[in-house]
Amino acid sequence: MARVSLICGFYNRPHLVKRTLTGLMEQSFDDVEFIIFDDRSTDNTLSMINDFVAASGDTRFRVVAHECNMGLTRGLIQAIASSKSEYVAIHDAGDYSLPQRLERQVESLDRNPNVGVVGTHYVNYIERNGIVRVRRPNANEADLTSIIRDPCFTHGEVMFRRKMYEDVGGYRPFFKYSQDNDLWLRMIKQCQFLTVPEVLYIRCIDFDGISYSSDSFARQSAYFILGKYAAQDNQLDQRLDAISTQVDVFEFVSKMHPHVQKVIIRGALRALAFGSRDGATKIAESHIADSTSRAAICALSWVLGFPLIAKGSIAGRKIFTPRKVRRYIDVMLLRT
Numbered sequence: 001m002a003r004v005s006l007i008c009g010f011y012n013r014p015h016l017v018k019r020t021l022t023g024l025m026e027q028s029f030d031d032v033e034f035i036i037f038d039d040r041s042t043d044n045t046l047s048m049i050n051d052f053v054a055a056s057g058d059t060r061f062r063v064v065a066h067e068c069n070m071g072l073t074r075g076l077i078q079a080i081a082s083s084k085s086e087y088v089a090i091h092d093a094g095d096y097s098l099p100q101r102l103e104r105q106v107e108s109l110d111r112n113p114n115v116g117v118v119g120t121h122y123v124n125y126i127e128r129n130g131i132v133r134v135r136r137p138n139a140n141e142a143d144l145t146s147i148i149r150d151p152c153f154t155h156g157e158v159m160f161r162r163k164m165y166e167d168v169g170g171y172r173p174f175f176k177y178s179q180d181n182d183l184w185l186r187m188i189k190q191c192q193f194l195t196v197p198e199v200l201y202i203r204c205i206d207f208d209g210i211s212y213s214s215d216s217f218a219r220q221s222a223y224f225i226l227g228k229y230a231a232q233d234n235q236l237d238q239r240l241d242a243i244s245t246q247v248d249v250f251e252f253v254s255k256m257h258p259h260v261q262k263v264i265i266r267g268a269l270r271a272l273a274f275g276s277r278d279g280a281t282k283i284a285e286s287h288i289a290d291s292t293s294r295a296a297i298c299a300l301s302w303v304l305g306f307p308l309i310a311k312g313s314i315a316g317r318k319i320f321t322p323r324k325v326r327r328y329i330d331v332m333l334l335r336t
Contacts (some may be wrong), residue, residue, distance in 0.1 A: 016094035092156030116164035116191030
């Protein structure tokens, strides 16, 4: 039995298979199984996965093809339930883990028995325009209050103890989106969090993808806020454990709620800042209730012909440079 099970789910992303699976193969920690599930893609994603795994000859890969599309949350639940490892790592499709990611996270959990969840520093890489931002969160002093205010993890860079995951009930099927934030808010009540202070994960952001889809963005925002409410309300928390996945999140929190609107506006501004004018406009026109805010974002989207954050800009010291990111992503993976 492997010590680590890494879970990664794909849906209609054939062009990103090679990048992600190559990064997994190159991990310095080898006592790991890679559970790769295809969530009933309608294109050739599954065949790309199968072809890559067959060509690699790497027996650590286990490919699971869903008979129906079940969504990321249920896919993660099923994959974790099918494994028995001590530690579970998550990986988002299209992203890239640097070679020592798993090794560093296992070392951290081994040395710190009170820690249940470990993240890393990571890079946000906006592929459409080459923007790179190094993010250096610090979860070492996190508590419920700080996680409610500002989650210290994204999702794909995290590893956690299986026992702690199971003790809090794991991912909740109701949370179609923001399932990670809901999980962290429950786990922080039971264990400590930690961040490996090294850049070990490249998060490749697609503003045309589902995370910034105008159709789903309001629901994502509502799930995000609902998780925070549940963390502070035991009755609501217990209710969410039992409800059907068919219940609409807007039955719990309205799209027009000020907290949800704040998240939506922030998302539209983020899209605009990184150069996705169409994405910002769609989010604003579809979901922002305040006419002044909506008009302002649409006007900026019309006027600006460039990202507000300059190409190659980073947050923090220039340790992980745009050139280094592009070497990993473009030269090392895509052009081989």
